[in-house]
Amino acid sequence: xxxxxxxxxxxxxxxxxxxxxxxxxxxxxxxxxxxxxxxxxxxxxxxxxxxxxxxxxxxxxxxxxxxxxxxxxxxxxxxxxxxxxxxxxxxxxxxxxxxxxxxxxxxxxxxxxxxxxxxxxxxxxxxxxxxxxxxxxxxxxxxxxxxxxxxxxxxxxxxxxxxxxxxxxxxxxxxxxxxxxxxxxxxxxxxxxxxxxxxxxxxxxxxxxxxxxxxxxxxxxxxxxxxxxxxxxxxxxxxxxxxxxxxxxxxxxxxxxxxxxxxxxxxxxxxxxxxxxxxxxxxxxxxxxxxxxxxxxxxxxxxxxxxxxxxxxxxxxxxxxxxxxxxxxxxxxxxx
Amino acid sequence: xxxxxxxxxxxxxxxxxxxxxxxxxxxxxxxxxxxxxxxxxxxxxxxxxxxxxxxxxxxxxxxxxxxxxxxxxxxxxxxxxxxxxxxxxxxxxxxxxxxxxxxxxxxxxxxxxxxxxxxxxxxxxxxxxxxxxxxxxxxxxxxxxxxxxxxxxxxxxxxxxxxxxxxxxxxxxxxxxxxxxxxxxxxxxxxxxxxxxxxxxxxxxxxxxxxxxxxxxxxxxxxxxxxxxxxxxxxxxxxxxxxxxxxxxxxxxxxxxxxxxxxxxxxxxxxxxxxxxxxxxxxxxxxxxxxxxxxxxxxxxxxxxxxxxxxxxxxxxxxxxxxxxxxxxxxxxxxx
Numbered sequence: 001x002x003x004x005x006x007x008x009x010x011x012x013x014x015x016x017x018x019x020x021x022x023x024x025x026x027x028x029x030x031x032x033x034x035x036x037x038x039x040x041x042x043x044x045x046x047x048x049x050x051x052x053x054x055x056x057x058x059x060x061x062x063x064x065x066x067x068x069x070x071x072x073x074x075x076x077x078x079x080x081x082x083x084x085x086x087x088x089x090x091x092x093x094x095x096x097x098x099x100x101x102x103x104x105x106x107x108x109x110x111x112x113x114x115x116x117x118x119x120x121x122x123x124x125x126x127x128x129x130x131x132x133x134x135x136x137x138x139x140x141x142x143x144x145x146x147x148x149x150x151x152x153x154x155x156x157x158x159x160x161x162x163x164x165x166x167x168x169x170x171x172x173x174x175x176x177x178x179x180x181x182x183x184x185x186x187x188x189x190x191x192x193x194x195x196x197x198x199x200x201x202x203x204x205x206x207x208x209x210x211x212x213x214x215x216x217x218x219x220x221x222x223x224x225x226x227x228x229x230x231x232x233x234x235x236x237x238x239x240x241x242x243x244x245x246x247x248x249x250x251x252x253x254x255x256x257x258x259x260x261x262x263x264x265x266x267x268x269x270x271x272x273x274x275x276x277x278x279x280x281x282x283x284x285x286x287x288x289x290x291x292x293x294x295x296x297x298x299x300x301x302x303x304x305x306x307x308x309x310x311x312x313x314x315x316x317x318x319x320x321x322x323x324x325x326x327x328x329x330x331x332x333x334x335x336x
Numbered sequence: 337x338x339x340x341x342x343x344x345x346x347x348x349x350x351x352x353x354x355x356x357x358x359x360x361x362x363x364x365x366x367x368x369x370x371x372x373x374x375x376x377x378x379x380x381x382x383x384x385x386x387x388x389x390x391x392x393x394x395x396x397x398x399x400x401x402x403x404x405x406x407x408x409x410x411x412x413x414x415x416x417x418x419x420x421x422x423x424x425x426x427x428x429x430x431x432x433x434x435x436x437x438x439x440x441x442x443x444x445x446x447x448x449x450x451x452x453x454x455x456x457x458x459x460x461x462x463x464x465x466x467x468x469x470x471x472x473x474x475x476x477x478x479x480x481x482x483x484x485x486x487x488x489x490x491x492x493x494x495x496x497x498x499x500x501x502x503x504x505x506x507x508x509x510x511x512x513x514x515x516x517x518x519x520x521x522x523x524x525x526x527x528x529x530x531x532x533x534x535x536x537x538x539x540x541x542x543x544x545x546x547x548x549x550x551x552x553x554x555x556x557x558x559x560x561x562x563x564x565x566x567x568x569x570x571x572x573x574x575x576x577x578x579x580x581x582x583x584x585x586x587x588x589x590x591x592x593x594x595x596x597x598x599x600x601x602x603x604x605x606x607x608x609x610x611x612x613x614x615x616x617x618x619x620x621x622x623x624x625x626x627x628x629x630x631x632x633x634x635x636x637x638x639x640x641x642x643x644x645x646x647x648x649x650x651x652x653x654x655x656x657x658x659x660x661x662x663x664x665x666x667x668x669x670x671x672x
Contacts, residue, residue: 040645047643270638270647275622277648282618285656286611302606307383309376311606312613320621322658 011038014045017143022117028140029119033133043136049143051266053085056249057151057164058197060173065199068236069173069245070152074110076242077148084110085146086118089134091159117144131162138166164192166269168262169252171195171245174213176205190216194229195248201233201241225261227252347374350381353479358453364476365455369469379472385479387602389421392585393487393500394533396509401535405509405572405581406488410446412578413484420446421482422454425470427495453480467498474502500528502605504598505588507531507581510549512541526552530565531584537569537577561597563588 013031016024028046031039056073058066070086077084110116119141121134134151141149151167153160164170172193196213198206213231223229230248234241256262289296298304299311306314349367352360364382367375392409394402406422413420446452455477457470470487477485487503489496500506508529532549534542549567559565566584570577592598625632634640635647642650 044643044646048641267637267639270644271626271636273644274636274638274647274651275619277645278622278652279615279618281648281652282615283611286614290607300607300610301603302610303603305384307380308606308609309613310380311610312617315610316614316617 010045011042013042014143017046017140018049018145020145022114025117025140025144026119029137032136032140033121039136043139046139046143050139051142053138053142053146053149054249054253055138055149055151055167055169057153057167057170058173059153059160059164059170060197060199061175062154064173064175065234065236066152066154066173069197069199069234069242070150071110072236072239072242073150073246074116075239076246078110078113078115082115082147083145084116085141085144085149086110086116086152087134087137087141087149088118088120088152089130089160089163090120090122090154091130117141117146129159131159134163135166161192168256168265169194169249171197171249173197173199174209175200176203176209192224194227194252195245196229196231197234197241197245198231199234199236202235206233225256226259227255346381347378349378350479353382353476354385354481356481358450361453361476361480362455365473368472368476369457375472379475382475382479386475387478389474389478389482389485390585390589391474391485391487391503391505393489393503393506394509395489395496395500395506396533396535397511398490400509400511401570401572402488402490402509405533405535405570405578406486407446408572408575408578409486409582410452411575412582414446414449414451418451418483419481420452421477421480421485422446422452422488423470423473423477423485424454424456424488425466425496425499426456426458426490427466453477453482465495467495470499471502497528504592504601505530505585507533507585509533509535510545511536512539512545528560530563530588531581532565532567533570533577533581534567535570535572538571542569561592562595563591 013024013028017028028042031042058070060066067088074084074086111118119137121130121137123130138149138151151163153163170192172190172195174196176198198209198213200206210231210233217228230251232241232244232248234245236242253262256265286296286300290300291297296315299306299315302308302311304311349360349364353364364378367378394406396402403424410420410422447454455473457466457473459466474485474487487499489499506528508526508531510532512534534545534549536542546567546569553564566587568577568580568584570581572578589598592601622632622636626636627633632651635642635651638644638647640647
């Protein structure tokens with residue numbers, strides 16, 4: 001019986017997730033957060049369903065009104081009959097799970113809606129790194145059938161930037177006067193925004209903030225992916241501007257698709273994730289080699305008196321030679 | 337004539353640095369900061385002189401009195417006839433060079449002393465990463481003949497921690513009342529301190545701070561390298577406690593040497609730096625392979641429909657097989 005079916009069987013949660021079982025979704029997310037051994041099989045089997053959802057990130061300083069805006073966008077999308085996933089990522093919080101974080105409570109009116117799945121992630125739940133875990137959770141939500149996934153982050157650190165790299169569109173939420181001036185905002189965040197959202201646009205200083213962003217955009221020599229980010233005014237607390245935000249997001253997605261950028265991003269993401277795993281395997285290889293081969297150990301540990309660069313080059317050239325000798329096209333003399 | 341001498345010639349700056357030429361030291365540091373092509377040759381030729389100096393890091397919040405303390409320690413060491421290097425690393429500042437940063441001006445009374453070499457490093461000067469550049473600069477100061485190198489950092493981020501990993505001893509400077517409570521201090525910094533220095537010990541709250549540190553130490557299940565960090569009180573502005581600080585630093589160094597920890601650290605550092613270069617070479621290999629081999633490109637870019645983990649494992653097993661086939665001891669069936 002064993003080995004009778006050559007196809008490896010699928011992780012049992014995947015069928016349930018595809019069938020719309022919310023408890024299976026929650027369970028899968030927990031497995032990812034805890035770095036459970038079966039995580040690898042789970043992700044492998046979820047992968048074929050990736051790329052279905054439109055992923056939109058919202059970032060900005062605390063108090064900018066991100067949660068209120070996300071809440072409005074959920075209502076708008078539900079009105080259009082779309083299934084919505086929400087992932088709130090907060091590296092400054094240890095909390096995780098179904099319980100909503102702080103001001104995210106406002107979104108809870110959607111919590112009972114079967115067409116909405118909301119999840120918060122903090123550092124406690126993410127054993128192997130929050131950004132990686134958050135990106136993996138998106139696979140679960142895509143397989144669950146979400147048409148749109150809204151990712152909300154507090155825009156402060158590298159961890160958020162790492163989460164947002166997988167979004168199709170990144171909206172940066174700014175507010176007038178709140179020390180949120182373009183000059184002082186984190187350069188990294190300003191650079192990756194696809195849509196600027198000036199929230200609380202009824203407050204004094206909104207015009208000045210819009211002008212400031214316009215000036216910054218005018219000074220740019222070139223735009224990433226030929227996209228000039230629009231500026232949208234909102235008063236999220238009154239629901240004003242929500243449709244304009246979504247219009248800008250849709251226009252951006254159409255731009256990405258027509259220019260081939262979306263496919264290019266997907267390739268880049270796959271390459272970077274595959275490369276990360278290759279490096280992990282290479283690390284294990286180095287450790288094993290150090291334990292079994294004295295030349296390796298001596299060069300790695302600095303017992304030869306040579307500097308690290310020279311040691312690495314010696315070890316690498318030995319490896320490279322072995323790879324080259326069994327290759328179809330050996331590349332003699334080619335410096336690597 | 338060409339190729340007549342098989343030994344590669346040494347970088348011309350190295351001779352001058354070994355001869356005590358301060359301008360050569362400055363020039364070498366600039367080459368390192370700018371990632372000049374000759375940097376690699378320079379570091380290779382400086383490496384044999386590494387490991388001579390005792391490296392002591394001082395970290396703590398801004399305003400804790402680090403610079404004043406370092407200034408006192410310089411005087412103390414000069415009184416003992418030792419040659420002293422000082423490297424002030426500030427990732428929050430773009431400034432670099434011979435000019436002293438902000439409050440480091442206080443150390444300038446030593447600037448004219450030929451037995452002291454002081455250098456500040458900020459982000460502007462470090463093209464390839466501040467922590468790496470700072471660690472490389474230590475090689476220059478060691479070759480220059482510094483008996484002791486004091487590294488001063490503002491203890492806020494990962495970058496400082498990365499610099500401090502190469503110190504033999506790390507002193508954490510805390511002050512009473514300044515929001516510098518043990519509970520709120522960055523966990524990473526608290527964990528790596530070898531000596532706790534309670535500066536401004538004449539202020540109210542010093543006893544409470546000492547007790548707080550003692551309690552924290554008492555609760556620890558084990559100590560890194562079997563070293564229980566002592567707590568030293570200082571009033572750096574009046575020069576009080578400087579000798580006690582240095583005594584604690586010397587005791588720690590003796591502990592590291594007697595237990596074999598210092599040699600173990602050096603091995604670990606060499607392995608981690610060599611491994612980093614190996615990964616860099618591996619990255620270039622992957623990029624080349626992606627450009628020349630369609631199977632690689634398709635797996636890396638996700639054109640097979642397989643998830644990144646599976647793609648990486650396929651690529652790796654192909655590589656591993658090639659390495660194994662030409663190996664002395666092939667390891668059949670061994671999973672890597």
